[in-house]
Amino acid sequence: MTDVTQQAQGGESLGDAASHFSTEAHGEPAGPGRYVNVDSISPVEFLPGLGFRPVLGQRAMTNFVSFEPGAEAPRHVHEEEQIVIVLDGEFTFDLDGDVRVMRKGDVAIVPAWVPHGAWTTESHCLEVDVFCPPRQSLLKLAAAQAAQAEEAEQAPPSEA
């Protein structure tokens, strides 16, 4: 691991812990923080074998997507920027014609309106899509799933 100070070039620091971890607030909290356990969200199947579990922030959304073997997110475009992070398994990603197999540790950056799609064949895949701003077409779904998860958390455990 490289120390930040060793990275300085021409005397210019690339960042420092003191300013990064500043405790000086220049604004009011934009809302309460919250914890979410993704496993408490019931996945919604958007297409066969393609499960969506969106988690909504104010400026960004993360959507936890599971691909069963042989599932496909067809090539498409949208205005929201997307960052794809593979968490488990693998899938084939088509980034505007640059087709690669992505595994854990692989990330794809998809700027606004760049065509992309993904599919699995033999393997499953779990990945998270970061959308900035939140993906418009998933807002209702995210709200409904969050309400359902909250309800399940508050409900007394059902008798066996």
Added chain:
Amino acid sequence: MTDVTQQAQGGESLGDAASHFSTEAHGEPAGPGRYVNVDSISPVEFLPGLGFRPVLGQRAMTNFVSFEPGAEAPRHVHEEEQIVIVLDGEFTFDLDGDVRVMRKGDVAIVPAWVPHGAWTTESHCLEVDVFCPPRQSLLKLAAAQAAQAEEAEQAPPSEA
């Protein structure tokens, strides 16, 4: 898994695959897409045991953070919204006083200016912080690490 159509309430759909996977572009691509392998980025140690590997988009940034046992990201605040996703191991997260142990599958939403911090004791932790907009204090670092990773990729393999 629940089908989207089964989720419809009062006849209102929560989303549909046809509009989600639209191929109709209403703008020009905002830039070329790109792939990044996080393992190709040399982590920079911001504080002892705390390694940062930022991946920069245009509107959002993801920072892959590794905590060795006994590492700490001190309580701090910032303007950028943050979504924390634990990938491996565990750490203790302080979300404005709500202190919890987070593991794989746990997510924390940190709106602008909400105080937060995190630490490990016995365990290690690998997590990804999503920032929207990109975290200002990490921009130079992200650019330097990206340049270094690209250089390493283009350099001929060194002879043993």
